[in-house]
Amino acid sequence: MKKIILADDDFLVRSYLSQLVDWEANGYMLAGVAQDGEQALELAEKLKPDIVIADIDMPVMNGIALLQKLKEKRNPARVVMLSCHDDFEYVKEAMRIGADEYLLKDAVTPEKLLQTLKEIAPAESDAAAEDTKELTEEQERKQLLQLLEGTVLSCESIAPDAVIAVRLTEYEETMAYQPVEQRELFYHSFRQTCEGAGRNLEEVRCVHVRGGLFAVLCQFHAGMSRQSQQLALRETASSLVQEADRHFAIAVKVGVSDAAEYSTDTSVCWSGAKDALEHAFYQPGSIFYAWQCGKMGNMLPRAAEEFLKEAEELAAHRDSAEIKTMLAAALESFSQEQTRESLVAGWLHSADRKLGVETRPMPKRFSDLREIVQVYPTVCEEMLPDVGQYSKGVADTIRFIQEHYRENISLTDAANAVHLTTTYLSFVFHKETDITFSEYLQSCRINHAKELLERTNERVREIGALVGYNDNRHFSRIFKKTTGMTPQEYRKEWRK
Incomplete structure (x- = not known):
């Protein structure tokens, strides 16, 4: 039976974790509890535990110092760090020193705790599984991405009924240029937060798709009505937005698919979630539901095409009045047809080139697009009007x-x-x-x-x-x- 020591300065946290699982029934023994790192170190020397679960931020001796002492004394215990969402720098240091894993306090569930313990210190019969843990995790991620793409129809870990698309609105400014190690720590924590947000769902899995885009795959409890399903999705989406702001100080936009008629086709749900998310370009707010949003426009509107056709000639004739008129019509057509952001981005690039304007990055909001294209009339506008x-x-x-x-x-x-x-x-x-x-x-x-x-x-x-x-x-x-x-x-x- 594996011996465990638990260290946390918060009495309520110690009590909660002590009673979170049936230790003996799962092959573990809670051998000791400490309220700071110094007590934990004494218990570790005395009890020779297999696992130490320690808060990263404690008085007298914090989790980082405890980990260093254990390494110096060549104590073979596996170490799991408990952290809050704002402890990233400590977590990064802990992983560098040699912590085996870390858990976010707010996201710890009995299943998550037992799974983590099994992965870092498996039973003797599970020794072979330890060697393939990373491969298994990667295989699950690959399966989830294939589910979203539609190249497979099932996954061992979840049978999704709906999908939520989550996009970090300031990803380029906050994460894109961070060191790989720090990004991976963030992705790990953010996925835990997303999975913890689905408290009213049977099962939740979160996968990082690319850049600032994540997919949250949701499985409903059996027998839930469509109204109950939508309510659970609303609560999950709302929790996601709040938790991202509270724990990471980042804003997210969320697109939620409908599950009423999608059965097992996860890729259809994913497409619906991304379509709903695209409405964030035109509309204020953070959460967009597929059952409330209309279809996105998949073609460049006629008014936008006409603007591109006439732009060079109008600029050559310095006809700013006509440019203003046609530009207003093009923008209005985008808004009315809710044209896909990628099509609008291509239109902006072409318009910049035709009017001799240095190519600009696509803005995140349609209102910002209205502002930046006002440079077009000034390209040929005369100081003295007519x-x-x-x-x-x-x-x-x-x-x-x-x-x-x-x-x-x-x-x-x-x-x-x-x-x-x-x-x-x-x-x-x-x-x-x-x-x-x-x-x-x-x-x-x-x-x-x-x-x-x-x-x-x-x-x-x-x-x-x-x-x-x-x-x-x-x-x-x-x-x-x-x-x-x-x-x-x-x-x-x-x-x-």
């Missing part, structure tokens, strides 16, 4: 400035280009536009500089040269006088 309202000489001068503002041009250059005297052009330009030639030239340059600061990572000096200012100090001074901020301050403020 040149048709001015005399030919002034209209030609406006076009001359817009085409040559990057160069070292002057009023004389413009006068020569439009075949007017310098004095007359200065007079008539100011009379018709209410601003001087120099003021319009400066505004044109600063407006384009603002666009470059917003859309590119070019250095300020290079941007100044691109809009006609070869003297960087002069450019910065004029920019601040016009906008109230230096170029660096403007870029920082705009990207907040």
Whole structure:
């Protein structure tokens, strides 16, 4: 019979874990209980346990120090660390030192505890199984992914009736660039949390699909009505969102499949869950149910296609008014048809390329897309709205400035280009536009500089040269006088 020592400074936790399972019936003996690491170390030297279950954060001597002492004394006991969700750095250190496993306190169930004990210290008859534990875990993950893909129809560990798709909304910012070891610790803890959220379900399995996407496979209790099934799924989804925020301080979006007519086809449930999740692009909220959401649009709307067809020609004619009109129609069609995010992303890439805008990443929300595409009209928008309202000489001068503002041009250059005297052009330009030639030239340059600061990572000096200012100090001074901020301050403020 395997001997176990339990160490935790919280009396309620010690009592709960002491009574969580029938130790003897499962081949274990709870040989001792300690309230800190120092007591646990004394018991370990005296009782020679096979397993030590210790809280990672205890007074006098914490779990990390206890683990180090056990290793120094060459104590062969297997060590399981108990942790809270905010103990990641401690957990990482414990696993580095040599802890065999760790459990999240909030997610410990009798089944989870016994399974963990069996894996780290199997009975003698199970010795061969220990050698294949990692392979078995990987096989289960492979089976679950195959269930989702539809390449297999059953799995030994669960018979799913519904699937919940969970996406970390800030995955790229929080986890994508973390060390592999830390990501794996997070995935392990997050899966435990997801599985613990399904308290009203018969069985739950969570699998990391890719990036920030997880699948939670749910099996209902026998005989549950459709209404009861949906209620259980609602409670599980709500718990997932709350637990992710409370324990990991991360936001998630959740798509929940319906199970009323899917029988054993898990891939159909998975498709339904992902479809429901896609509505998060258009709608506020964190949870989206397949039985409430409509179908996603699988084709690019006609208005969006028309915009792409006409974009280059409209830009060449500097027709900002028509661009605004067609752009509004394209965006409205996306919203009405709930077009798939991947199709909208392809449309954005094509539109950027056709209008000469540096390619931008796809935003996470449709409202943000509405904001970033407003750059399209400004690409060809004229500083003075409708040149048709001015005399030919002034209209030609406006076009001359817009085409040559990057160069070292002057009023004389413009006068020569439009075949007017310098004095007359200065007079008539100011009379018709209410601003001087120099003021319009400066505004044109600063407006384009603002666009470059917003859309590119070019250095300020290079941007100044691109809009006609070869003297960087002069450019910065004029920019601040016009906008109230230096170029660096403007870029920082705009990207907040």
